[in-house]
Amino acid sequence: MAASPFLRPSPTDGATLIDGKAMANALTREVSEAVAELVAKGAPVPGLAVVLVGNDPASEIYVKNKAIQTHRAGMRSFMHMLPESTTQAELMALVSVLNADPQVQGILVQLPLPPHIDPVVVTNAIHPDKDVDGLGVVNTGRLALGMKNGLVPCTPLGCLMLLQAVQADMTGRQALVIGASNLVGKPMAQLLLQQNCTVTVAHVHTRNLPEICREADIVVVATGKPRLVEGSWIKPGATVIDVGITRLPQPDGRSRLVGDVNFPEVEKVAGYLTPVPGGVGPMTIACLLLNTLKAARLQKKAGREGEEGAEQDLGSGI
């Protein structure tokens, strides 16, 4: 098989870097071509609604990035910036309006939400075929059952594509997911299981994490603990996907993004590694666009089959 065009071998004999930014650009281009084809066949221009509650500066940057990339893919974006004081009932009312809006094919509610709002209740209110984050019970169930008509959470989907650039067939590999959130760790573990890996999921209560990590051929880290994973934890030649993003202040008063991996250490031991920035982050956004395209296709199909089309799909799939 031809080597992936997204691998950047190290000039100093360290880990080969997986170029998530280049992969995301290529995927976004493919999505934009598919969107143009869909629209040429008479479908509405796919629209993505992003809802942000409160004013977390980091979230605002991601939300702006998403809007820019959405336009690059030939889709429409609808931003809803709500104040921190928004009630759960008000947010639920907005979700109902977006569920019924024919211009909106994808809905994403940015996490975390303020403490007075239950994220599970809100994500479950999104119509399953518009749930481009894949976090509701229906899409979570579809993923767990290996059904093809589901929407898979964007970050784990992007991580899987980055892993496939290294090795298309992961059968029998030992995979470790560090972090067990609904957003990243849990769906990541499901995807690796589907790839026939032997999967371990670690979290704050895990004992002997360094020892467990040294057994892993594939490590996906999503904890939000900057530089948690040290070089001594890594099996030589392993593939390491760094999901973490933390903005750390620098002595000069500026800030820089760091991952959950101690990059200079791990770079010396790993076989393949994703950088931060330029690794998982851009792939998350490209996969969000891919899911919005998929959502638009699901809704076009449901439209042909009548109002209950999507529900019927689910029933017949089981």
Ligand SMILES: NC(=O)C1=CN([C@@H]2O[C@H](COP(=O)(O)OP(=O)(O)OC[C@H]3O[C@@H](n4cnc5c(N)ncnc54)[C@H](OP(=O)(O)O)[C@@H]3O)[C@@H](O)[C@H]2O)C=CC1
């Ligand atoms: N690049 C991208 O596209 C994205 C990046 N992120 C980043 O990824 C990171 C994780 O995000 P998210 O999953 O939402 O975070 P959460 O805080 O929701 O989850 C973190 C998980 O890591 C576990 N954990 C925390 N500390 C440790 C530790 N010392 N050892 C082992 N496990 C630990 C927690 O365990 P427990 O459950 O027991 O508390 C929890 O399961 C953040 O930096 C976030 O910014 C997130 C989404 C997308």
Ligand SMILES: Nc1nc(=O)c2c([nH]1)NC[C@@H]1CN(c3ccc(C(=O)N[C@@H](CCC(=O)O)C(=O)O)cc3)C=[N+]21
């Ligand atoms: N419902 C929900 N779904 C999410 O997918 C979700 C979320 N909530 N809450 C926050 C996290 C975080 N997240 C990122 C997306 C893109 C970059 C990204 O583009 N990163 C660039 C750099 C960006 C920069 O410079 O700040 C990079 O890593 O190269 C990062 C992080 C999605 N998240």
Ligand SMILES: [Mg+2]
């Ligand atoms: Mg450390």
